[in-house]
Each structure stands twice: as structure tokens, then as C-alpha cells.
Amino acid sequence: MRTIRLISFGYLxxxxxxxxxxxxxxxxxxxxxxxxxxxxxxxxxxLDLDGLNPRVQDVVLNTPGARELLANLADYATLPAGPRRIAIGCAGGRHRDVDRITGRHAEQERIPRLA
Known part of the structure; x- marks a missing residue:
């Protein structure tokens, strides 16, 4: 299995x-x-928590569209000529995108762990 780097960032x-x-x-x-x-x-x-907090992770995972996005990213990651880097960005980079790259969801959602 190749390593895929997941990058969390905030557009702001x-x-x-x-x-x-x-x-x-x-x-x-x-x-x-x-x-x-x-x-x-x-x-x-x-608001004062970041994406590493389980409460934030639960809110993000239960957001409509989140599971579909994860499934799409997981499918994309498994393509034969798939990616080496996937970047996920939101406004501030503190909640949604950080949660998507945590170890808790990485293995659970079939997204490789951050390299």
C-alpha cells in the first residue's frame, strides 16, 4: 500500500x-x-474546540454529505494511479478538515493514516 499524505488547511x-x-x-x-x-x-x-476533539469529530461525521465525501475520497485514493497528496480545506482549518485526517476516522473510513 502506498502512502498518501492528507493535508488540512484553512482558506482564511x-x-x-x-x-x-x-x-x-x-x-x-x-x-x-x-x-x-x-x-x-x-x-x-x-467553537473553541479543534478537529481532534471527539465532540467535533461527531458533529463533522454526522454532517449531511460527510460520509459521501469520505467514500468518494477513499475510492479516489485506491485508484491504480491514485494520489500522493489530498488537501482538504475549510474556512479556518480548525474543525472540518482536521477531523477528516485524524487517526480515529482514517482507518474507520478507509482513508490512509496521515504519513
């Missing part, structure tokens, strides 16, 4: 290009979850 914290748009990290696939998944920071009592 990226450097900007000459045109002023954010420059995401280099990756074979960049998944922007800002519009795709509900912002977990809006959920009660988790």
Missing part, C-alpha cells in the same frame, strides 16, 4: 497569489468543504 490562512486569491497547498486533489459541509463552528459548544 493561506497566502494569496498576484490576483489576491488564496493559494492552496500543492496536492493531486484539493477538496474545498466550505460550501459542501455545514460549518461545525456554528454548532453549540464546539
Amino acid at each position: 490562512h493561506l497566502p494569496t497569489g498576484p490576483d489576491g486569491s488564496p493559494v492552496p497547498p500543492a496536492a493531486d486533489r484539493i477538496e474545498d468543504v466550505r460550501d459542501r459541509l455545514r460549518d461545525p463552528a456554528a454548532a453549540r459548544d464546539i
Whole structure:
């Protein structure tokens, strides 16, 4: 099995290009979850927590569309000429994307553990 590097980032914290748009990290696939998944920071009592906290992980995993996204990423990762790097970005990089790369869900959801 090859190693796939999963990168967590926040669009609000990226450097900007000459045109002023954010420059995401280099990756074979960049998944922007800002519009795709509900912002977990809006959920009660988790704003000050990060994606490593089990409460945040539960909110993210139960967000409509999250399991489908994971299944799609897992299928993509298993392609014969599949990726070496997948980047997952949200607004701040503290909740949704961090949760997707934690060891707790990596093996459970068939996404390789962070290298």
C-alpha cells in the first residue's frame, strides 16, 4: 500500500497569489468543504474546540454529505494511479478538515493514516 499524505488547511490562512486569491497547498486533489459541509463552528459548544476533539469529530461525521465525501475520497485514493497528496480545506482549518485526517476516522473510513 502506498502512502498518501492528507493535508488540512484553512482558506482564511493561506497566502494569496498576484490576483489576491488564496493559494492552496500543492496536492493531486484539493477538496474545498466550505460550501459542501455545514460549518461545525456554528454548532453549540464546539467553537473553541479543534478537529481532534471527539465532540467535533461527531458533529463533522454526522454532517449531511460527510460520509459521501469520505467514500468518494477513499475510492479516489485506491485508484491504480491514485494520489500522493489530498488537501482538504475549510474556512479556518480548525474543525472540518482536521477531523477528516485524524487517526480515529482514517482507518474507520478507509482513508490512509496521515504519513
